[in-house]
Amino acid sequence: MGSRTSPISPPVTIRRAVARDAKRLTRLVRRSGAYEGKYAAAVAGYQVGPDYIETHRTFVAVSADGQEGPQGPLLGFYSLVLAPPELDLLFVADHAQGRGIGRLLVAHMRSEARAAGLDRVKVVSHVPAEDFYHRVGAVRTGTAFANPPAVPWDRPEFEFRIPSE
Template identity: 60%
Template sequence: MSEITVRRATAADSKRLTKLVRGSAAYRGPYAVIVDGYRVGGAYIEHHPVHVAVDADDRVLGFYALLLDEAELDLAFVADSAQGLGIGRLLMAHMTGEARAAGLDAVRVVAHPPAEEFYLRTGARRTGTVPAAGRIHWDRPELSYDLTDAAAAAA
């Protein structure tokens, strides 16, 4: 695989990020309702720290969106074709670095149930469960990345 970079997304990335979300194999079957009609809009990208992993040809391999005011990871996706290549781990390391630089002590994650193990492997810890509500008919794991100096020293 060619060199991978993580850069700040721009509104021009909107269609490619939306396509990645809607096409994710992780959201087929009962989970499809979550991404049905979902759009990663240009205004959203411009307002929030959204970062995208791209290869040397600017092919989108994955992205994440961090909500600084809420100290929450809002979106995190890796293209199906890039699964298992370390893109997710790269994005989470980047995200925690950006969150620390912004002065956050922790980042909350309300995870897609099949993604819980990924977040645990990348340093998050389980903090609870978010009950089903609205269009989401299943409970979701709640996790947190602890960004304090004490957490870094223990790692």
């Protein structure tokens, strides 16, 4: 799927991530306000490497006008793993929250999943993101239990159902 521009102001373009995006994506994950306090340990050493970007369908949302924020023009990103089908990562830069970027990324992910022939995509959600996934149409399917020391808390599990067109 090619780039798509959104009517969100300023314009947003979604493009395939490339290896040189790895450091910026890693910084976005590690600096996410959603992972402050008790959640900080989950992302402290997290790395989005070039090999990960090349292996999975990773897409970034950028300001089409090149407007610089704390992460440069980077507004957010997601990663779709095809086998087994899972939305592995979805992050929106703190400065871009509340502008519809997450919703735009989910719509793009659904389109990519449909194009890949998937009928559902699993998501193990960060606890504070649970309401977001409800709002964008994911269905709660269960709980991913704590896995200390990396993740010492239970997390909600969701599924996006991908209807064929």
